[in-house]
Amino acid sequence: MKKTVDVLTMSATPIPRTLHMSMVGIRDMSLLETPPQARYPVQTYVMEYQDSVIRDAILRELGRGGQVFFLYNRVGSIDLCYKQLQKLVPEARIAIAHGQMRENALEDVMLDFSQQKFDVLLCTTIIESGLDIPMANTLIIYDADHFGLSQLYQTRGRVGRSNRLAYAYFTVRPGKVLSETAQKRLDAIREFTEFGSGFRIAMRDLELRGAGNLLGPQQSGHLANIGYDLYCKLLEEAVHEAQGELPAPNRDVETRMDVHVNAYLPAEYVTGDRQRLEVYKHIASIATAAQRDEMEDELIDRFGDEPQCVANLVAVAYLKAMCTRLGIDRVSQTDGRMDMRFAPGAQVDGEKLFKAMNQFEPRLTLNAAPPVTLTLRDRTLAREDMLHLTVKVMERLLERME
Numbered sequence: 001m002k003k004t005v006d007v008l009t010m011s012a013t014p015i016p017r018t019l020h021m022s023m024v025g026i027r028d029m030s031l032l033e034t035p036p037q038a039r040y041p042v043q044t045y046v047m048e049y050q051d052s053v054i055r056d057a058i059l060r061e062l063g064r065g066g067q068v069f070f071l072y073n074r075v076g077s078i079d080l081c082y083k084q085l086q087k088l089v090p091e092a093r094i095a096i097a098h099g100q101m102r103e104n105a106l107e108d109v110m111l112d113f114s115q116q117k118f119d120v121l122l123c124t125t126i127i128e129s130g131l132d133i134p135m136a137n138t139l140i141i142y143d144a145d146h147f148g149l150s151q152l153y154q155t156r157g158r159v160g161r162s163n164r165l166a167y168a169y170f171t172v173r174p175g176k177v178l179s180e181t182a183q184k185r186l187d188a189i190r191e192f193t194e195f196g197s198g199f200r201i202a203m204r205d206l207e208l209r210g211a212g213n214l215l216g217p218q219q220s221g222h223l224a225n226i227g228y229d230l231y232c233k234l235l236e237e238a239v240h241e242a243q244g245e246l247p248a249p250n251r252d253v254e255t256r257m258d259v260h261v262n263a264y265l266p267a268e269y270v271t272g273d274r275q276r277l278e279v280y281k282h283i284a285s286i287a288t289a290a291q292r293d294e295m296e297d298e299l300i301d302r303f304g305d306e307p308q309c310v311a312n313l314v315a316v317a318y319l320k321a322m323c324t325r326l327g328i329d330r331v332s333q334t335d336g337r338m339d340m341r342f343a344p345g346a347q348v349d350g351e352k353l354f355k356a357m358n359q360f361e362p363r364l365t366l367n368a369a370p371p372v373t374l375t376l377r378d379r380t381l382a383r384e385d386m387l388h389l390t391v392k393v394m395e396r397l398l399e400r401m402e
Contacts, residue, residue: 035195038163049171061138068120071141097123134162144170145182255323259333263312286317336379342372356400
């Protein structure tokens with residue numbers, strides 16, 4: 001369809017590292033969200049393992065002439081599981097398939113199962129991908145908490161490959177206390193059942209696992225020294241450069257904020273250290289007015305009305321981003337004034353700056369003597385009000401300069 005595409009990679013659930021490459025722009029991404037005709041979403045259940053429920057599930061599938069995958073991922077004890085299944089469902093014809101079988105024996109079992117000579121295939125994750133047996137429409141996974149999220153999603157895709165309603169049972173041992181990550185994986189597989197949910201599964205997997213082992217000892221280069229966030233920033237700049245985009249002016253300026261207001265996330269507002277750290281990171285990434293508004297909407301939606309200290313934190317992050325664009329390397333607040341010092345060698349259009357200043361804000365002045373400094377004065381305002389006034393003034397200044 002396109003002569004400009006050299007490599008086309010297709011995946012139901014891209015692994016976190018691959019998805020991250022798309023998010024930062026190294027790869028383009030397209031989504032296929034239209035399911036095949038006459039297909040139904042797989043009915044998914046997450047539950048404790050119970051013999052009675054498993055027996056009923058197998059007999060229900062056999063009663064409509066179908067077949068069952070029973071995934072038990074321990075080759076060493078799979079024969080014991082086979083005997084237990086025989087006792088539980090003596091009516092069913094059961095076969096075993098795993099990767100340690102001889103090639104010919106494994107091929108014979110799979111062919112016999114596809115020809116409906118067996119009712120239940122007791123197997124390992126060997127069935128995870130590339131298998132299309134339309135008559136197999138019930139899946140039972142033992143110890144589902146031991147599997148990754150993408151793995152669970154791929155395995156669920158082995159059923160529901162015809163016009164029949166399919167069922168998937170993700171079971172855990174009775175009374176077992178699950179880890180937080182395992183619980184989140186199972187919650188996700190239960191939540192995302194509709195067609196086209198593979199991308200959201202992959203996004204949740206990226207959230208749970210991170211973007212891959214970028215900082216580990218197996219990696220080469222200087223990534224461990226520069227840090228992951230700076231690595232992403234450098235990577236993004238390299239992608240834009242490869243795409244022919246001009247680098248942003250003053251991109252090397254790091255603005256230091258010295259403002260005397262309370263700006264933080266209270267523990268009672270955003271609970272949990274990890275969650276609070278993630279929100280801090282999102283706030284620190286604010287670069288535009290749209291991102292600022294989106295962040296405030298998200299905070300209100302997730303945690304309720306913003307305390308003043310949270311509103312201050314968002315304002316400081318947005319002001320820092322605007323000052324960085326202008327080449328300002330330090331913002332200092334004292335009573336009744338805000339001083340914004342330009343970095344030596346900052347790239348700024350002086351003519352546009354003077355014109356914009358003269359048009360709208362008499363309280364904003366420019367000291368041309370080194371170091372060049374923008375100063376906003378208003379002795380009638382409290383420190384917090386001064387901060388928010390500075391945000392509005394700088395926002396309007398940038399608008400008039402563009």
